[in-house]
Amino acid sequence: MAVLTKRGLDPADYLWLPVHPWQWDDTILPLFAADVAAGRIVPLGDGPDDFRAQQSIRTFSNVTSPSRHHVKLPLSVLNTLVWRGLPTERTVAAPAVTEWVLGLRDQDEFLSDEARPVLLGEVASVTVRHDLLESVPGVPYQYLELLGAIWRQPLTTEQLDADEHARTLAALLYVDPEGRSLVGELVSRSGLTSKEWLARLVHAMLPPLLHFLYRYGVVFSPHGENAIVVFDEHEVPTRLAVKDFVDDVNVSAAPLPELADMPAPVDTILLQEQPDFLCQFIHSGLFVGHFRYLVEVMDLSQDDFWSVVRAEILAYQRRFPELAERFALFDLLTDRIERLCLNRNRLLLDGYRDRPERPHAAVHGTVPNPLAR
Ligand SMILES: Nc1ncnc2c1ncn2[C@@H]1O[C@H](COP(=O)(O)OP(=O)(O)OP(=O)(O)O)[C@@H](O)[C@H]1O
Ligand SMILES: [Mg+2]
Structure with missing residues (x-):
C-alpha cells in the first residue's frame, strides 16, 4: 500500500x-x-x-x-x-x-x-x-x-489424524543410489508382507476414487504428482489425499442424475468425457502411469500385484451392488485399454508449433488390461 x-x-x-x-x-x-x-x-x-x-x-x-x-x-x-x-x-x-x-x-x-x-x-x-x-x-x-x-490448501496436521503423516504418491518410486527402494523400506518398517502392504495401499487409494467415479461420474487425475498417500505411524497406508481439482477434475458426458443439479459455473467449467475415457484417468494416470512402475520396485510378481488391485475393485463392487449399472458403464476391468501416448503429441502430432486449442493426449492402439481376467 x-x-x-x-x-x-x-x-x-x-x-x-x-x-x-x-x-x-x-x-x-x-x-x-x-x-x-x-x-x-x-x-x-x-x-x-x-x-x-x-x-x-x-x-x-x-x-x-x-x-x-x-x-x-x-x-x-x-x-x-x-x-x-x-x-x-x-x-x-x-x-x-x-x-x-x-x-x-x-x-x-x-x-x-x-x-x-x-x-x-x-x-x-x-x-x-x-x-x-x-x-x-x-x-x-x-x-x-x-x-x-x-x-x-496445504496438507497440514489439521487434516490428518494424530498418528498420520503423508508423502506424494510419486515418492513411492524412489530408489536410492545403493538400489534401496523407499517402498521396500516402508514395507519392512510396517511389519507386513509386501502383498499385505500393497493391499493396504490400494485399500487406502481406490475406494474413494471408485466411489467418486461410480457414484458421481467424477474423476480426479490421480497420477503420482496429484495423489498423496497418508500413512499411519507404522508406515501402513491409511488414506488418500488429492489435489489439482480445477485443471484435472472431469465429469461424465453420459448424463447421470447425480450430475443433473451441478451449480453454475461448475457445470460449464468442468470438462466432460465419455465414460470409457473417464476410466482413462484411473487406468492411465494411476495404473499405467504409476502402478506399472511400482510393481518393478516391489518384491512381488506381476500376477500377485495386479490380483491385489483387482481384488480391491471387486470388494468395492460387492459392497455397493446397487451401482452395478455403473460398473458396466465405467468398465475398469475391460479386456483392453486405450494407449495414451503423450510422446506422439510432441513427436508426430503437435510438435512445438503454436495452436489455438489445448491439445488432447493422443490415443494410439490398445494394450491388454492386467485387471481383466
Ligand atoms: N511423478 C509425476 N507424475 C506426473 N506428473 C509429474 C510427476 N513429476 C512431475 N510431474 C509434472 O507435474 C505436472 C502434472 O500435471 P498436472 O496437470 O497434474 O499439474 P499442474 O496443474 O501443472 O500443477 P499442480 O498439480 O501443482 O496443480 C506436469 O507438468 C508433469 O510434468
Ligand atoms: Mg497436478
Missing part, C-alpha cells in the same frame, strides 16, 4: 497477486509492458516469504510459513503435454468447483465417515486478461492464460 500511495495510486483500485520472478521477466514484462508503463500493473518487489517449487514446477509451498496456502501460478512453461498457464474462466471458477466437490464428499456417508479422502481445495483465485492478445482471432492458447494465481 505504501508503494502504491507513494506513486499517487489508490490501493483500493488494485487486485494483489504473486508472480514468479522468472515469469515476470519472461512473460509479464514483455507482454504486459504497456500495462506496467501505464501503472495498471505495479510491481511491488519481493514478498517476505520463501517458497519452494513442487513437482509440477508451477505450484509453490510456503517454506517460511508452511501452513499458509500453496500458490499455483501460470508459469507459461511447456511441460509434458501443455503450456502450463491458468485459463481465465476455469481459474475464476476454482473456488466454486472446490466447494462442489467438497460438498459431494461431505454429504456422502461412505466418503465422509469411512474412506475420508483429503481434498486440497483451491479456495481463492484471480486472473488478469491480456486485452489485445485476447482480441486476436486464433491466438495460441498459451496467450489466454498468462497472468493469475490460485491459492490451494
Whole structure:
C-alpha cells in the first residue's frame, strides 16, 4: 500500500497477486509492458516469504510459513503435454468447483465417515486478461492464460489424524543410489508382507476414487504428482489425499442424475468425457502411469500385484451392488485399454508449433488390461 500511495495510486483500485520472478521477466514484462508503463500493473518487489517449487514446477509451498496456502501460478512453461498457464474462466471458477466437490464428499456417508479422502481445495483465485492478445482471432492458447494465481490448501496436521503423516504418491518410486527402494523400506518398517502392504495401499487409494467415479461420474487425475498417500505411524497406508481439482477434475458426458443439479459455473467449467475415457484417468494416470512402475520396485510378481488391485475393485463392487449399472458403464476391468501416448503429441502430432486449442493426449492402439481376467 505504501508503494502504491507513494506513486499517487489508490490501493483500493488494485487486485494483489504473486508472480514468479522468472515469469515476470519472461512473460509479464514483455507482454504486459504497456500495462506496467501505464501503472495498471505495479510491481511491488519481493514478498517476505520463501517458497519452494513442487513437482509440477508451477505450484509453490510456503517454506517460511508452511501452513499458509500453496500458490499455483501460470508459469507459461511447456511441460509434458501443455503450456502450463491458468485459463481465465476455469481459474475464476476454482473456488466454486472446490466447494462442489467438497460438498459431494461431505454429504456422502461412505466418503465422509469411512474412506475420508483429503481434498486440497483451491479456495481463492484471480486472473488478469491480456486485452489485445485476447482480441486476436486464433491466438495460441498459451496467450489466454498468462497472468493469475490460485491459492490451494496445504496438507497440514489439521487434516490428518494424530498418528498420520503423508508423502506424494510419486515418492513411492524412489530408489536410492545403493538400489534401496523407499517402498521396500516402508514395507519392512510396517511389519507386513509386501502383498499385505500393497493391499493396504490400494485399500487406502481406490475406494474413494471408485466411489467418486461410480457414484458421481467424477474423476480426479490421480497420477503420482496429484495423489498423496497418508500413512499411519507404522508406515501402513491409511488414506488418500488429492489435489489439482480445477485443471484435472472431469465429469461424465453420459448424463447421470447425480450430475443433473451441478451449480453454475461448475457445470460449464468442468470438462466432460465419455465414460470409457473417464476410466482413462484411473487406468492411465494411476495404473499405467504409476502402478506399472511400482510393481518393478516391489518384491512381488506381476500376477500377485495386479490380483491385489483387482481384488480391491471387486470388494468395492460387492459392497455397493446397487451401482452395478455403473460398473458396466465405467468398465475398469475391460479386456483392453486405450494407449495414451503423450510422446506422439510432441513427436508426430503437435510438435512445438503454436495452436489455438489445448491439445488432447493422443490415443494410439490398445494394450491388454492386467485387471481383466
Ligand atoms: N511423478 C509425476 N507424475 C506426473 N506428473 C509429474 C510427476 N513429476 C512431475 N510431474 C509434472 O507435474 C505436472 C502434472 O500435471 P498436472 O496437470 O497434474 O499439474 P499442474 O496443474 O501443472 O500443477 P499442480 O498439480 O501443482 O496443480 C506436469 O507438468 C508433469 O510434468
Ligand atoms: Mg497436478
